[in-house]
Amino acid sequence: MSFNEQFDQHGTWRREFALRLKLLAEWMKDHDLLDAAVEERLRRLETQVRSDKVMVAFVAEFSRGKSELINAIFFAGYGRRIMPASAGRTTMCPTELGYDADVPPCLRLLPIETRLQTQALMEWRAVPEKWTRVDLDVNDPAQLALALEKVAEVRHVTKEEATALGFWHDENIDDNPLVGADGLIEVPKWRHALINIAHPLLKQGLVILDTPGLNAIGAEPELTVSLIPQAHAVVFILAADTGVTKSDLAIWREHLITEDDENISRLVVLNKIDTLWDSLSSPEQVQAQIERQRSTSAEILGLPVDQVIPVSAQKGLVAKVTRDDVLLAASHLPDLELALADGIMGKRQRILRSAVATGIAELRTEAGRSIHIRRRDLTEQMDELRGLKGKNATVIKHMRIRIEQEQIEFDTSGAKIHAVRSVHLKLLRDVFNLLGTPTLRGELAELTKTLKQPGIKFGVKKAYSQTFNRLRGALQQSQTIGGEIHTMLMASFKQLNAEFGFSLQAPKVPDMKRFENDLSLIERSHLQYLGVTNVLKLSQADFSERLVRALATRLRVVYESALGEVELWNKSAASQLDAQLRERRRNFGRRIEAIERIQNAASGLDERMNEIDVQEDELNLLDSKLTELTSHLAGTPVSSLADVVDLDVALNQHEKRDAQDTVLDISAA
Template identity: 35%
Template sequence: MSIHLEQEVSDFSERRLRLAGAITDYSNWLDKQHGIDAERSLRLTDAATSLRQDKLVVAFVAEFSRGKTELINALFFSDHGQRLLPSDAGRTTMCPTELFFNAGEAPALSLLPIETRRREESLTTLKHMPIEWCRVSLDPTDPRQMQQCLQKLTETRPMPAVEAIELGLWSGEDASERHQLRADGTVEVPAWRYAMVNYPHPLLQAGLIILDTPGLNALGAEPELTLSVIPSAHAVMYLLATDTGVTRSDLEIWQKHVHRHANYHVAVLNKIDMLWDELKSDAEVQAAIERQAEETARVLKLPRSRVFTVSAQKALVATIKHDAALRLRSGIESLEYLLAHQVIPSRRDMLHHAVSREVMGSLEESRSDLDARLKRSSDELVQLTQLSGKNRELIEQTRASLQQEKDSYDATAVHFRITRKMLQGQGEQLMANLSDATLDDICSAGRAVMEGSWTTHGLTHGIRQMSEQMNDRLLQATKMADSMLESLERAYVRFHRDHHLPKMQVPRLDLGAYRHRLKILMQETDAFCRDPANLLLEKNFMIRRFYGGLVEAARKAFSLARTEAERWLRIALDPVMTRIREHKQYLDTRLSSLQRILENMGTLHNRMAQIKQEVSDMRHDKVALSRIAAQLVA
């Protein structure tokens, strides 16, 4: 692991924590101002918590024996002086493996038995059921103990072929797998369905998650990986081997599980040291490697710049032996550069955009409100200065004029409350389109279409119906939000025109990303159903497993859309109500002050002194807010 890569991940982690701290400071600032409301407090707390818990997910995907685990060792764990993850010949990870760090738990290897594939629960659900996992403690200070424990990732077990077929782990129809059938009717299958490694490595502590996904069979057997886990990864490294080129199974994994779904994906042509020939010049060797890279780019339909050539094994050896020349020749530094200068900055920009959407809009409103309050107080101070030494009649005229202004304002506020009550009703209807009950009804209806058949035709029809109904609900919610926005904007314009409140703008509710996600899931369904391997017979187990993974992914998309709609409703209705209350309180305070002055002219100078202090306090608050804003954009 290069120092530069470690520094970039560390900087990324520090940036996240600074942003989270700035959001907490802003929440405290608001609380000091006028007592932050519960909704806004919850929103800011959620934003800060999400930042602190955010992870950068890099998935490594490949068919077996492409050197994927060795590459993970070379990129991230070479400082151990030996292989951490098992990657010797014939001894490689047999199940999807997730490497992360959770400070709240002791370092450990957690293994999910393969038999849990018979269960209905998703992997996401099972992760929250510790009793289902076999746990092995890890000692980070003893690399050999860790290496021995992690050998469990390579374990297999015999299983009757009938059961293996039912669980989608073996297919007698696949000529490449028939030889695995033993005389006793068993086949060898992975002992574990999924593995999680909680380990205090600096990169993992900084928020990196590494996902190792082995082989076409493992991906096909766990639709949740291809429908949710891999698409949500921030980068996918797809490995091929120089000695095999792009095989049929390589291309199948690429087409089915990678190129359409990953946020950012590259191809890594591994084992280039097999082309190193001492009887050829360096130029000839490099030309041979370049031809392989260009052919890989052509077959995968990728730009050449997205195909990397490396020797993971030589990179690991070079790092352990401190051989700078060998490390440079291995090509590993180009991948480290990619992670440090493209993947990490891309995620950093996404986080900044999310913070801007969630916090900066609110902060700009706070800045605008503070400016308005400063102007009002300054204007009042000027007015009171002009009234100093005047007679009671002139002060009474000022109070009467202010009373008229307040009466007009109250009438506008009453009208808006009627509008707001109407909008709240529409908001409830909007949220009903995205409720858990609505989603349950849609999923139940989709499942009912498939019940009794469980054929690929039934699956297609049921999932298409489910997807169309979900998409329709998202469209209805968007249309209702657009209608609400028109009413809000008319009310905002009236407050600005008639009472000089700062202009208020609410962004349009955009659920397009979640509709796009449902569209992708529909495409996945069509691809699954067109796959000849799934058309041969009614694969009840695999279809149920695919359906379960699809519903899980659809629920997540629907839930995120609901959260987005809830957030939009809050930012659409809350700010104007806050401003209405504040402006009303301001008018009431001024009227009360003038009344006291009329009753006792001696209070005029006391009020002027009070306003001067308020103006001074607000200027200090403005400086503090500017400092918080600078932290959010730094």
């Protein structure tokens, strides 16, 4: 399956999943199984699947063919070149292509002058009025291509301005751009470009990041410390006619090698193999030459040779546009698409599906608890009623008095339950403090101060590791407090279970290890960025501030998800208590009502026992339906779900609507 097909399939799965989840939620609501924790889990699963993005970043020195490759893989359907690709430097600013339904099709450009302020790129995203907007017409590929040429726009500025914008460094002369005859320096006009179009793949959550070559890529720290490390796949491109040059190697070292990170796939492409096609050489000779370039490149980059994929982006694009299958095969573009499909989409799908499966299992447990409580109540009622069989009116009256007594006792014992809640909340507050924004802000202010010290050059690693060790320490500390909360809950729940016959279970403490790992990855991307030449930039005014602000935007995401986990955990414990209390109160009501019926009519007892039998059967049905629905959700293949008739009817209607959308998109392309 090609990348595009696999992406399509993934999209279909996600849409179906979202719909099934919605139907499950409705079903749960109808059967009174939606408590706060279940609702929260449903909401999270829905967001997780709906907003799942897959970002593929194309990184290389200028003119290696990044934009051409993007055209060939994703946009050949437009029948022409869409992203500008030409000799020399073309793409001047990082360009993100994606789809946001809330924004009309457009190109948004952030002026380069925003570099003079300290806000991080992520922060600028939240200020739409600072971006220049150009509307795009997806039905007109020529207009589309013309509009996108803006990403190649430049300005000419003085050395002072270039320095302020981060394109000129007195301390690092070799890396500076050329100065024109007029003494001016060419810099990008824009800092970042966002393209929003309803391309079928983008609509399904693909985000493509096209980047500029060496000088420009180094000028935006956030690319290296945030965007590229967060991409799910990075495609690094070399050109067959140049081989691995010094600047290719600089980009590879500075932006791409990180120790094995499970979640990122890296592909190396040896592009422009058509430049080696030569009518004076035999096909074997050409092939041998390509293989030679391939193995030399692999060796220099320290990779196994099969990880370098030789292609011709340009011929691949031409072949797709002219429907020339022979040329397409010769371009080897399909090999690259296959590698993208397997390596990236395959992995991404597995990660998402396994995360979703865990979420659903937890949802099942959570909802299963309510059923368990109800079943237990029914059993106890049944036992109670059995004990009344054949008994006289005095015994029955006595029973009523006992139940009423129990109810009064239960109502007064609310204080105990309240005490558990308040200890729980107090301990939780400590966790929230450890992971809260003020703590993070304090740490980062400290880091900025340290980085600003003159001569910090050799102390950067230490400064980062001190900050990150403290941050990791706080996560570990919150894990410890989490453990204490768990112990406390286990003990209190056990006591409440014994005293009131509850069936409370203390939920599992969220594991903070994942967030610690995230922190380490972030630390590493910063050290890598600062490890090479960029460390010299720390002496520039505001550079440390900007770097730390970029760091803050990334850390905030980690902290927010850690806090989210803690909150969910809290809800799971609290809503169990609530559900248990609610069911118990109802239970008293039902028991008294049963006694009344028995007191009023001789047949009341049998009637009530029959009712309980029926209710037990219903509960069993509910339980197996819940298992069925949740396991269908966790399982993948849609075809095997035909038995869930009511779901499928809804699904069909939904699919029809969606198919119409897709037809419109493709006809636009």
